[in-house]
Amino acid sequence: MLTLYPAIDLKDGACVRLRRGEMAQATVYSDDPAAQARAWQDVGFRWLHVVDLNGAFAGRSVNADAVRAILAAVTVPVQLGGGIREMPAIEQWFAAGVARVILGSAAARNPDLAKRACRAFPGRIAIGIDARGGRVAVEGWADTTELTALELALRFEDAGAAALIYTDIGRDGMLAGLNIAETVDLAARISTPVIASGGVGSLADLAALRDAAAGRIEGVIVGRALYDGRIVPAEALALLAH
Secondary structure (H helix, E strand, O other): OOOOEEEEEEOOOEEEEEOOOOOEEEEEEOHHHHHHHHHHHHOOOEEEEEEEEHHHOOOOOHHHHHHHHHHHOOOEEEEEOOOOOOOHHHHHHHHHHOEEEEEEEHHHHHHHHHHHHHOOOOOEEEEEEEEOOOEEEEOOOOEEEEHHHHHHHOOOOOOOEEEEEEHHHHHHHOOOOOOHHHHHHHHHOOOOHHHOOOOOHHHHHHHHHHHHHHOOOOEEEHHHHHOOOOOOHHHHHHOOOO
Protein backbone atom coordinates (compact mmCIF):
# COMPACT_ATOMS: atom_id res chain seq x y z
CA MET A 1 0.00 0.00 0.00
CA LEU A 2 1.27 3.46 -0.94
CA THR A 3 0.57 6.49 1.27
CA LEU A 4 -0.83 9.43 -0.67
CA TYR A 5 0.33 12.81 0.63
CA PRO A 6 -1.70 15.83 -0.53
CA ALA A 7 0.61 18.82 -0.91
CA ILE A 8 -0.08 22.13 0.78
CA ASP A 9 2.49 24.59 -0.54
CA LEU A 10 2.49 27.94 1.26
CA LYS A 11 3.38 31.25 -0.38
CA ASP A 12 2.55 34.56 1.28
CA GLY A 13 0.10 32.81 3.59
CA ALA A 14 -1.89 31.19 0.78
CA CYS A 15 -2.08 27.65 -0.56
CA VAL A 16 -0.49 27.59 -4.03
CA ARG A 17 1.05 25.33 -6.63
CA LEU A 18 4.12 26.17 -8.69
CA ARG A 19 5.35 24.97 -12.06
CA ARG A 20 8.88 23.57 -11.93
CA GLY A 21 9.49 25.43 -8.68
CA GLU A 22 9.15 28.89 -10.24
CA MET A 23 7.76 31.29 -7.62
CA ALA A 24 6.59 33.64 -10.36
CA GLN A 25 4.35 30.89 -11.71
CA ALA A 26 2.24 30.35 -8.61
CA THR A 27 -1.44 29.48 -8.88
CA VAL A 28 -3.39 30.32 -5.71
CA TYR A 29 -5.89 27.62 -4.78
CA SER A 30 -6.91 28.76 -1.30
CA ASP A 31 -6.29 31.75 0.93
CA ASP A 32 -7.19 29.59 3.95
CA PRO A 33 -4.59 26.81 4.28
CA ALA A 34 -6.15 25.53 7.52
CA ALA A 35 -9.50 25.02 5.79
CA GLN A 36 -7.75 23.26 2.92
CA ALA A 37 -5.96 21.00 5.39
CA ARG A 38 -9.28 20.12 7.05
CA ALA A 39 -10.78 19.39 3.66
CA TRP A 40 -8.00 16.96 2.78
CA GLN A 41 -8.34 15.28 6.16
CA ASP A 42 -12.12 15.01 5.77
CA VAL A 43 -11.87 13.15 2.45
CA GLY A 44 -9.65 10.50 3.99
CA PHE A 45 -6.01 11.45 3.62
CA ARG A 46 -3.90 10.07 6.49
CA TRP A 47 -0.95 12.47 6.12
CA LEU A 48 -0.43 16.05 4.94
CA HIS A 49 2.68 17.31 3.14
CA VAL A 50 3.27 21.00 3.90
CA VAL A 51 6.03 23.17 2.41
CA ASP A 52 6.88 26.77 3.30
CA LEU A 53 7.93 28.02 -0.14
CA ASN A 54 8.97 31.46 1.07
CA GLY A 55 10.95 29.78 3.81
CA ALA A 56 12.82 27.63 1.30
CA PHE A 57 14.23 30.80 -0.27
CA ALA A 58 14.69 32.72 2.97
CA GLY A 59 16.37 29.90 4.87
CA ARG A 60 13.96 30.24 7.79
CA SER A 61 10.26 29.68 8.41
CA VAL A 62 8.20 32.50 6.88
CA ASN A 63 4.68 31.04 6.83
CA ALA A 64 4.78 29.91 10.45
CA ASP A 65 1.33 31.31 11.25
CA ALA A 66 -0.25 29.34 8.41
CA VAL A 67 1.56 26.17 9.48
CA ARG A 68 0.38 26.58 13.07
CA ALA A 69 -3.17 27.12 11.84
CA ILE A 70 -2.94 23.87 9.86
CA LEU A 71 -1.63 21.99 12.90
CA ALA A 72 -4.51 23.33 14.98
CA ALA A 73 -7.08 22.37 12.35
CA VAL A 74 -6.25 18.69 11.82
CA THR A 75 -5.50 15.53 13.74
CA VAL A 76 -3.69 13.65 10.96
CA PRO A 77 0.13 13.83 11.01
CA VAL A 78 1.84 16.65 9.13
CA GLN A 79 5.27 16.57 7.51
CA LEU A 80 6.82 20.02 7.05
CA GLY A 81 9.66 21.34 4.92
CA GLY A 82 10.95 24.67 3.66
CA GLY A 83 13.64 26.77 5.32
CA ILE A 84 14.27 24.48 8.28
CA ARG A 85 18.06 24.50 8.53
CA GLU A 86 19.00 24.65 12.21
CA MET A 87 18.48 22.30 15.14
CA PRO A 88 16.50 24.86 17.22
CA ALA A 89 14.04 25.27 14.33
CA ILE A 90 13.65 21.50 14.06
CA GLU A 91 13.01 21.24 17.79
CA GLN A 92 10.52 24.11 17.71
CA TRP A 93 8.45 22.53 14.97
CA PHE A 94 8.32 19.18 16.72
CA ALA A 95 7.23 20.99 19.88
CA ALA A 96 4.52 22.74 17.83
CA GLY A 97 3.07 19.40 16.75
CA VAL A 98 4.72 18.57 13.43
CA ALA A 99 5.08 14.80 13.05
CA ARG A 100 7.96 14.81 10.55
CA VAL A 101 10.43 17.50 9.52
CA ILE A 102 11.82 17.54 5.97
CA LEU A 103 15.43 18.64 5.50
CA GLY A 104 16.36 19.46 1.92
CA SER A 105 18.94 22.22 1.55
CA ALA A 106 20.18 21.45 5.06
CA ALA A 107 20.79 17.82 4.11
CA ALA A 108 22.81 18.80 1.04
CA ARG A 109 24.70 21.74 2.56
CA ASN A 110 25.08 20.53 6.13
CA PRO A 111 24.80 16.73 6.23
CA ASP A 112 26.24 16.57 9.75
CA LEU A 113 23.29 18.61 11.03
CA ALA A 114 20.83 16.38 9.21
CA LYS A 115 22.45 13.27 10.62
CA ARG A 116 22.36 14.71 14.14
CA ALA A 117 18.69 15.49 13.67
CA CYS A 118 18.04 11.91 12.53
CA ARG A 119 19.75 10.60 15.65
CA ALA A 120 17.96 13.05 17.95
CA PHE A 121 14.55 12.35 16.40
CA PRO A 122 14.66 8.78 15.08
CA GLY A 123 12.06 8.06 12.44
CA ARG A 124 10.89 11.67 12.33
CA ILE A 125 13.27 13.29 9.83
CA ALA A 126 12.74 13.02 6.06
CA ILE A 127 15.50 13.92 3.63
CA GLY A 128 14.27 15.95 0.68
CA ILE A 129 16.17 15.24 -2.52
CA ASP A 130 15.15 17.63 -5.28
CA ALA A 131 16.87 16.96 -8.59
CA ARG A 132 17.17 18.91 -11.82
CA GLY A 133 18.75 16.85 -14.59
CA GLY A 134 19.84 14.33 -11.99
CA ARG A 135 21.68 16.96 -9.89
CA VAL A 136 20.54 18.07 -6.47
CA ALA A 137 19.05 21.58 -6.28
CA VAL A 138 18.92 23.63 -3.08
CA GLU A 139 17.83 27.03 -1.72
CA GLY A 140 14.28 26.76 -3.01
CA TRP A 141 15.63 25.03 -6.13
CA ALA A 142 17.43 28.24 -7.09
CA ASP A 143 20.91 26.63 -7.04
CA THR A 144 21.91 23.34 -8.64
CA THR A 145 24.84 21.48 -7.12
CA GLU A 146 27.21 18.92 -8.62
CA LEU A 147 25.87 16.30 -6.22
CA THR A 148 23.74 13.54 -7.73
CA ALA A 149 20.54 12.35 -6.11
CA LEU A 150 22.05 8.92 -5.45
CA GLU A 151 25.20 10.39 -3.88
CA LEU A 152 23.09 12.42 -1.47
CA ALA A 153 20.83 9.48 -0.70
CA LEU A 154 23.79 7.24 0.11
CA ARG A 155 25.09 9.78 2.63
CA PHE A 156 22.06 9.05 4.76
CA GLU A 157 21.85 5.28 4.37
CA ASP A 158 22.62 4.58 8.02
CA ALA A 159 21.37 7.85 9.50
CA GLY A 160 17.94 6.60 10.54
CA ALA A 161 15.88 8.90 8.31
CA ALA A 162 12.18 8.13 8.11
CA ALA A 163 12.14 8.55 4.33
CA LEU A 164 13.73 10.17 1.31
CA ILE A 165 11.43 12.43 -0.70
CA TYR A 166 12.59 12.38 -4.32
CA THR A 167 11.32 15.17 -6.59
CA ASP A 168 12.09 15.58 -10.27
CA ILE A 169 11.93 19.39 -10.49
CA GLY A 170 11.41 19.39 -14.24
CA ARG A 171 8.13 17.55 -13.79
CA ASP A 172 6.87 19.27 -10.65
CA GLY A 173 3.49 20.93 -11.22
CA MET A 174 3.50 19.96 -14.91
CA LEU A 175 1.00 17.05 -14.68
CA ALA A 176 3.09 15.07 -17.17
CA GLY A 177 3.70 12.03 -14.97
CA LEU A 178 6.29 11.01 -12.41
CA ASN A 179 9.85 10.11 -13.30
CA ILE A 180 9.11 6.55 -12.29
CA ALA A 181 12.27 4.99 -13.72
CA GLU A 182 14.64 7.22 -11.74
CA THR A 183 12.52 7.05 -8.59
CA VAL A 184 12.34 3.25 -8.58
CA ASP A 185 16.03 2.98 -9.50
CA LEU A 186 16.95 5.20 -6.55
CA ALA A 187 14.74 3.17 -4.21
CA ALA A 188 16.37 -0.05 -5.40
CA ARG A 189 19.84 1.22 -4.45
CA ILE A 190 19.09 2.27 -0.87
CA SER A 191 17.35 0.86 2.16
CA THR A 192 15.63 4.06 3.31
CA PRO A 193 11.97 4.26 2.22
CA VAL A 194 11.35 6.58 -0.75
CA ILE A 195 8.43 8.93 -1.32
CA ALA A 196 7.85 9.91 -4.96
CA SER A 197 7.06 13.49 -5.95
CA GLY A 198 6.73 15.69 -8.99
CA GLY A 199 4.43 15.40 -11.98
CA VAL A 200 1.44 13.26 -10.96
CA GLY A 201 -1.41 14.24 -13.27
CA SER A 202 -3.84 11.33 -13.32
CA LEU A 203 -4.93 8.09 -11.72
CA ALA A 204 -2.98 6.34 -14.48
CA ASP A 205 0.22 7.93 -13.16
CA LEU A 206 -0.54 6.60 -9.68
CA ALA A 207 -1.33 3.14 -11.05
CA ALA A 208 1.94 3.12 -13.00
CA LEU A 209 3.89 3.99 -9.85
CA ARG A 210 2.07 1.35 -7.82
CA ASP A 211 2.79 -1.32 -10.45
CA ALA A 212 6.47 -0.35 -10.77
CA ALA A 213 7.14 0.17 -7.08
CA ALA A 214 7.37 -3.52 -6.14
CA GLY A 215 7.19 -2.58 -2.47
CA ARG A 216 10.14 -0.17 -2.73
CA ILE A 217 8.14 3.08 -2.69
CA GLU A 218 6.51 4.19 0.60
CA GLY A 219 4.27 6.91 -0.78
CA VAL A 220 3.62 9.63 -3.32
CA ILE A 221 2.98 13.37 -3.07
CA VAL A 222 0.24 14.88 -5.23
CA GLY A 223 -0.53 18.57 -5.62
CA ARG A 224 -1.95 20.29 -8.68
CA ALA A 225 -3.89 17.25 -9.93
CA LEU A 226 -5.88 17.15 -6.68
CA TYR A 227 -6.60 20.88 -6.70
CA ASP A 228 -7.59 20.85 -10.38
CA GLY A 229 -9.91 17.88 -9.86
CA ARG A 230 -7.98 15.66 -12.26
CA ILE A 231 -7.64 13.16 -9.43
CA VAL A 232 -10.59 12.36 -7.15
CA PRO A 233 -9.28 11.67 -3.62
CA ALA A 234 -11.52 8.66 -2.94
CA GLU A 235 -10.52 7.01 -6.23
CA ALA A 236 -6.82 7.63 -5.61
CA LEU A 237 -6.94 6.31 -2.08
CA ALA A 238 -8.77 3.18 -3.22
CA LEU A 239 -6.26 2.62 -6.03
CA LEU A 240 -3.25 2.85 -3.75
CA ALA A 241 -4.78 0.72 -0.99
CA HIS A 242 -4.12 -2.47 -2.97
